Amino acid sequence: MTETRQAPSTSPARPEAHLPGDGAMWVMVLGDLIIFGAYFVIYMVHRAMAPEAFLTAQQHLSLTAGMLNTVVLLTSSWFVARGVLAARAGDHTRALRLTYAGGLCGAVFIGIKVYEWSAKITEGYSLGSGEFFGFYYMLTGVHLFHVALGLLILGIVARELRTRRRMSMVESGATYWHMVDLLWIVIFALLYVMR
Template identity: 40%
Template sequence: MEPATLSPDNTGSLRPEPPGGHIPGEAGVWILLFGEMTFFALLFGSFLLYRTSDIAGFTASQAHLSKAVGLTNTLLLLTSSLFVAKAVGAASRGDTGSAPRLFRFGLACAIGFIALKGFEYYELLERGIVVNSHVFFSFYFGLTVLHLGHVVIGSVLLGAMSVATGKLLTKPSHIALIESGGCFWHMVDLLWIIIFALLYLVE
């Protein structure tokens, strides 16, 4: 149907480059990305708004969190994002060998993130800190559980993409889907970057 896309062009990509620039994924995925990011932005704003009414309580509650755990999780997601970005690049060049492997590396980091989050929850609950201990912890559990849900959905996507890129993708629409899945994962990463700053670092 579209023979031009079956062979790599001069940039090594199986997708043709439109002259005005190429939308990552496709236009539709940006409905989801901007929608979800704006929704989280409202949650972040609510957190800071509630914070202004009890700064001392928020600061005291924040001291119960381990900055090292949050930092490790940030590094895990940054690293998984690197693997996924490289995996998407490999997939669009038709590299059926390294794309699935890179997706699996990304997935391994994601599983590490989930495990560490579970450990963090367990630690807090052991010390008797629960959702209604303080408004700070309502936000802590609310935001991180919601984000963790995104990590789980993203991990399923990474697994699916590691299977899908095992064979050569020739249709531009399939490569667009892989790029979109990658963008979703980077969004999960960047939401955590902000959550880490808000919950663990803001004074």
């Protein structure tokens, strides 16, 4: 009986698929998603109990500001994702520029949100202006805290790209930033769009 031998493969080794970032970051992200998921369910229950009051209050939000913030965060996530790809390719200068661009978009998001809040408060819609506005300020406020934390994390990513260049740190920062973006899309849909 003749033994068949296979010729050694000449194709380049393919990188192994892996979960990007650090496991601890994924635990944090999943925990945040569960907590926000509970907030969203509570909001939906309260909205179902008083749909007319929520709809009337919702009419006072600026759909334009909400859409602008959505575009800003989606653009930011695109920059951060491209930055990760550049870092993986070894182009750390480009990765750093893209990370800065993503962070700048995050700062613009905060500016738009602060402007929107001040406009609502000036119009007389504060935290105590009914259930809808209580949810509005709570959900957008907690999210705004996450954006600010995300900017700090992107700062750590930028430092990492300038010094040690550990991909797990870069990917972990991007993972967190994409979670912030995902949460905003759900908040935008619930508070601004859903009728």
